[in-house]
Amino acid sequence: MKKLWLSSLFLYSSLSYSYEAWDQNLTYTAGDMVTKDGIIYLSTHWNKSTPPVNNKNNWDGWITFPNNNPNWDASNTYHGGDVVAYQDKFYLAKYWSSGESPESSEAWLILIGAEDPTPITPEEPLDPESKEAILGIDSNNNGLDDVYEAKIEETYSNEKDKELAKALGISWRLITEFHFIDQELIDKDTAKNTTIISSSLYSCSQDKFYKNNSYITPSELYFTTINRSYSYRMAEAKLAKVIDMNKNYIDESICQSFEVNK
16 A cells, blocks of 8 residues: 655644545555544554554554644653654654654654665674664564564465464564663553563464464564574563563454454
């Protein structure tokens, strides 16, 4: 789907948008805007055939677009899932932040207004313990490590399996980022929502494996280095300090989106 660039839509006195109706046959990427049942939605990452739902979850690739003017304000505190407009672009908050400009802070993911990024080709091998090596290079800004994304296409023929693997990759990458930020920047709601999404999606993949032992789980494709696995576990430990890990954080309804229609 063609991305709707904000530069032609944004007015400083008010916000006006041009958008298309959601189409189950189209593929959407970060920044695409659609309408469904009279509600405007913003795509947070790659997704296909997953209908936008007016809820607070973004695991399915959609966020309900705020009705009020979402201009970024340096005096405000933002939490994971918040959307703001800044210098003719839209940004999605990945975790808690305050006073950090969306243009220069890693707490924000750019959604609309940027030109297509140029793939990054390191001139020399990355330090395997560096953040860039652990998270992987996301040259198309869809929340997925390029190498992992290629493995998904090579491994799965079923579109639902691909969608689940991509959703898991996005959630794992987001959680791993918490390893590189200060503990105090992780608020309870962000920790809870992130854990629910990741735990539920992982449960979906395990259910597929139990039903079909030949199914290759996404974790086999994603956690390919000790450094990535270690950073992810350390990030999980940070989240565990914020929320009560004795509670059940699995939403079984999430798996319905990745089941093959019979």
